[in-house]
Amino acid sequence: MRRYKEAIEDYTKAIxxxxxxxxxxxxxxxxxxxxxxxxxxxNVPxxxxxxxxxKDSEKALQINPNNVVAHYATGKVxxxxxxxxxxxxxxxxxxxLTPDYGPAxxxxxxAERMLTHQSKTSEAYTNIITSNEADIxxxxxxxxxxx
Numbered sequence: 190m191r192r193y194k195e196a197i198e199d200y201t202k203a204i205x206x207x208x209x210x211x212x213x214x215x216x217x218x219x220x221x222x223x224x225x226x227x228x229x230x231x232n233v234p235x236x237x238x239x240x241x242x243x244k245d246s247e248k249a250l251q252i253n254p255n256n257v258v259a260h261y262a263t264g265k266v267x268x269x270x271x272x273x274x275x276x277x278x279x280x281x282x283x284x285x286l287t288p289d290y291g292p293a294x295x296x297x298x299x300a301e302r303m304l305t306h307q308s309k310t311s312e313a314y315t316n317i318i319t320s321n322e323a324d325i326x327x328x329x330x331x332x333x334x335x336x
Contacts, residue, residue, distance in 0.1 A: 193224040211253040218245035218262040222269060242266045257287045264296060273304035 200217035203210060221242035243266045249259035264279030280297035283290055 191223070193220045196220045197224070209252055211249040211256045211259060214245045214249035214252070215256055215259045215262055218242040218249065218259070219265070221245065222262065222265045225269065226265075236270075239266050239269055255286055257283045257290055257293070260286070261290070261293045261296070264293065264300070268296065268300050268303075271303075271307075273300045273307060276300040277304065 197220045200213050203213040221238045225238050246259050246263040249256050260283035264276040267276035277300045280293040283293040
């Protein structure tokens with residue numbers, strides 16, 4: 190069983206002991222994200238946990254701008270919020286520092302696919318909204334019933 194809440198409590202204690210531990214902030218950030226991503230109870234995601242994860246990632250990067258996992262955690266937060274381009278940018282920063290960092294590479298590929306899908310969906314929706322085909326069809330049906 191995944192024990193993200195307990196891990197968050199443990200990393201909070203670690204931060205209290207050493208407030209300059211970028212690793213503790215990064216680890217806590219990932220646990221906040223995982224707490225939402227792996228909630229199998231069907232609960233609505235608690236966006237506050239994503240806010241806390243983002244704050245922890247930012248703090249870790251203040252302490253150590255070269256923290257690869259903090260950049261990755263930032264990407265995870267953006268991805269969870271549907272901000273795929275921002276996620277890709279964060280994954281790219283992680284990969285600049287460590288080109289063979291597998292999790293960032295894998296998640297970046299998924300984010301790129303989602304961005305493409307999001308773009309196509311948005312374009313299709315725009316086409317539906319701006320199309321007058323439904324009005325033309327309705328007029329044709331009305332015209333044929335008037336005869």
